[in-house]
Amino acid sequence: MSATRGSAVELNALVDPPVDSTPDVVDSVALARLYGEPLFTIPQDLYIPPDALEVFLETFEGxxxxxxxxxxxxxxxxxxxxxxxxxxxxxxxxxxxxxxxxxxxxxxxxxxxxxxxxxxxxxxxxKKTDTGEExxxxxxxxxxxxxxxxxxxxxxxxxxALPQLGRDFQRSHALMDLAVEQALPDVSPEDLRSAWLDIMRRARLNAHHRITREQLSVRDHMSQILRRLSDVRYMEFTELFIERIQRGDGAPVVVVHFLAMLELARESLLEITQAEPYAPIYVRLSYTRADT
Structure with missing residues (x-):
């Protein structure tokens, strides 16, 4: 009797269920899902821009x-x-x-x-050009x-067409689990000696050559020439420089001494004379002493 009553209750539940679990539209396919619920129709208040669904394939690049x-x-x-x-x-x-x-x-x-x-x-x-060319x-x-x-x-x-990473091939990655043991260096006295000799060789190669600048004054040498010629009437050209060379002065000093002589000649304080071609050249002061 109870089994028959239970079957009747289940049949009534199938015929007239308390909550309708079937969708309103059965044969339609959902257009989208909103918060997990299927949408079978487009909402009336949904705004779609005119160009939103327009697709333009640009066949040519220009x-x-x-x-x-x-x-x-x-x-x-x-x-x-x-x-x-x-x-x-x-x-x-x-x-x-x-x-x-x-x-x-x-x-x-x-x-x-x-x-x-x-x-x-x-x-x-x-029309042909002025030169007659086409x-x-x-x-x-x-x-x-x-x-x-x-x-x-x-x-x-x-x-x-060349192979590209990510399109034609992928970069492989491998994990290597290696235990590395640090080895202590083994240095012998001979290795230390070779290293020291190498340092000394580099020091000699990188040694700087220092050049000092010697202050030479043309005016000072002009005064020396005037004093030298003040006691003589004239002097041979080479004699004017022989003392500098014998004293060991370098080429820069001799050049400045020569420039001083030319400067004196330009200022008409010195005369450079030669009697004839290939004759000795003499140097003397342009002015003479009163007792000469």
Missing amino acids: PLDLLLYLIRKQNFNVLDIPMAEVTRQYLSYVDQIRKHNLELAGEYLLMAAMLIEIKSRMLLPV PDDPRAELVRRLLEYEQMKLAAQKLD
């Missing part, structure tokens, strides 16, 4: 890329571009991107204007830019 694509796709000779056909196809593509992104189309419009200008210049009669082809500058761009693009493709 105007030169598009122009090079049109030329290579139709096997045109880049040195002899049919400007009319290329310009028409180029403008067709520009019209498509203007509908989606006017800012991006600005760069392409600039190239389109250049193509139209080149085509218009080609329609004009060819004028430059209006397409020459565009061809140069296309060839340079194609070279850079091919070089970039070769670089991209």
Whole structure:
């Protein structure tokens, strides 16, 4: 009797459950989950910006890329571009991107204007220059830019084909658990002697050569020459320097002594005379004493 009553209670619970655990929409797929709960419809107060779900795939990397694509796709000779056909196809593509992104189309419009200008210049009669030479082809500058761009693009493709870390391979890491025992140095007296000799050798190589500056005065030597010649009427040129050389004065002192003699001659205090070519040279004071 109790078993029959229990079965009846379970049946009533299945027919009329106290809490409805089934979702309102059974056959729909949840659009998203918010705080763990599925969303089957878009909320009415949800604001979606106009460009939020717009995806624009930029097929070409710039105007030169598009122009090079049109030329290579139709096997045109880049040195002899049919400007009319290329310009028409180029403008067709520009019209498509203007509908989606006017800012991006600005760069392409600039190239389109250049193509139209080149085509218009080609329609004009060819006039020779003043020197009689043929004028430059209006397409020459565009061809140069296309060839340079194609070279850079091919070089970039070769670089991209090289294996890259993270894309083509991963860097392996290995953990080595090694016990390192520090070994004490074994130094012998011979090693210490060799090290000391090496230090002394470096000291000799790095020794500084000190040069002292000798203070030499031209005016002082001018006074010495005047005093030397004041007791004689004249003196041979070499005799004026022989005392300096015998005393052991270096070349700088002799040079200053010679400059002092030239300075005296310039100031007309000294006369340098020679009787004839290859004759001895004599030096004397320009002024003479009263008793001479």
